[in-house]
Amino acid sequence: MGNKGKPGYFGKHAKSSAALVSLAIHAVLLVVALSFVAVQVIVKDEQTFEAQKVKRPKMQLKKLTVPVNVKKKKVQKPKLRKTIVVKKEIKSMDIKMPEVSGVKGGMGYMDGGGGLGGLGFGLEIDLFGANKGTGNEFEGTFFDLKMDPDGKPAKMDENYYKEVLRNFDGSWNxxxxxxKYFKAPKKKFATTFMLPKMKAEEAPKAYAVQDVVQPKQWxxxxxxxxxxxxxxxYRFWGIADDVLMVRVKNRLVIxxxxxSMGITGWTSNDDRDKKWKMSGQNVRIGDWFHLTKGKPTEMEVLVGERPGGFFFCHLLIEQDGVEYPKxxxxRPLLPIFKTQEIPEKLIPQMKIEPGTCTTDGPTFGVLK
Structure with missing residues (x-):
């Protein structure tokens, strides 16, 4: 019986063994838990690393702002090119700049229709004048006598048209x-008054009012x-259909x-005027007036059309004591009156008939 009733090793250490087993199980669980946490940490770190990669394009977007600014600067380049072209044109005219006022060949319009008078260049020009002035032109204002300033119909017919011009001639105010009448917003700047026979609507068209103005009584x-x-x-020679009147120093000189207009009652002192008028040539010879070299002198011109249809006017100038070819x-072959040299592109448009006048001759501009 001696050892039968004694507990064995495990019996003696049953509690200790159970504790060890429990510790072992917990240890395993702890290892597993730590591994899971480690995996999560690794996954999160990898996700964070990828998120940093996503931010890189934002830095690239900031870099794109640099070329945008460069493009804005490049916009100025075309202006620089234009300036270079202008300098070349001015250089070609340098030899003419010292000329005194009124001398033939002074700084005039260039072939492309641009003008130089010390104040501007590159101007668009037609037979009625340029769209901008340089200082050597006559500033033109267009009126439609059939409408009031608001564009409403005004009292007007062919006879009343002549009466209105008679009243105007009294003061040229x-x-x-x-x-009383409709005024075109646009101005024209003329250096000559050599307008060939053309449709009367060309005048409203030149002043950009062709859509509202009928081509008569303007x-x-x-x-x-x-x-x-x-x-x-000096004196003017002229002809028109229908209106061409000129004042110098506040005096009607032609x-x-x-x-058939019969507006002013003015008559020429030259007997040839009556002769040519009776022969149907209708060329009028103006009164003499005195000019001093280089001295600025005011001058006014009125042109117009009464019934519509066609319009033209020619204004020539004669200097006393100068011999002109026949x-x-x-009639003497007189030069066209001008304040600058006539642009080459306009000369064919003037449709000058041989033996009537010439584009050669002096200029009467103030600026040279």
Whole structure:
């Protein structure tokens, strides 16, 4: 019986063994738990690392702002090119800059229609004038005598048209037109008054009012300053259909209106005027007026059309004491009056008939 009733090793250490087993199990669980946490940490670290990669394109977007600014700077390049072209053109005209006012060949319009008068260049120009002035032109204002300033119909017919011009001739006060009649917003700047026979609607078109103005009973008033190339006596020769009147120093020096107009009652002192008028040539010879070399002198011109259809006007100038070649009908071959050299592109448009006038001759501009 001696050892039968004694407990064995495990019996003696049953509690200890159970504790060890429990510890072992917990140890395993702890290892597993730590492994799971480690995996999670590794996964999170990898996700964080990928998130940093996503941020890289944002830095690249900031870098894109640099070329955008560069493009804005490049916009200025075309302007620099234009400036370079202008300098080349001015360089080609340098030899003419020292000329005195009124001398032939002074700084005039270039072939492309641009103008130089010390104040501007590259101007668009047509037979009625340029769209901008340089200082050597007559500023032109267009009026439709059939409408009031608001564009409503005004009292007007062919006979009343002549009466309105008679009243205007009494003072040449432009406010008479401005208060009562429609005025085109656009101005024109003319250096000559050599308009060939054309449709009367060309005038409203030149002043950009062709959509609102019927091509009849209109006038265009021009005012400017001239300077003679030489001291002496001068006079105009002119013809028009229907209206061409000129004042120098506030004095009417020629009425070259169509004969049937009968507006001013002006008559020429030259016997040849009556002769050519009776022969149907209708060329009028103006009164002499004195100009001092280089001295600025005011001058006004009024052109217009009464019934519509066609319009034209020619204004030439003669200097006393100068011999001119003979032209058509024995008339002197006079130069076209101008304040600058006529652009080459406009000369064909003037449709100058041989033996009537010439584009050669002095200029009467103030700026040279």
């Amino acid at each position: 432009i406010s008479r037109f401005e208060k 006038v265009a008033y021009y005012k400017g300053v001239i300077a003679a190339p030489e001291t002496g006596r 009425d070259a209106n169509w004969p 032209g058509e009908g024995g």
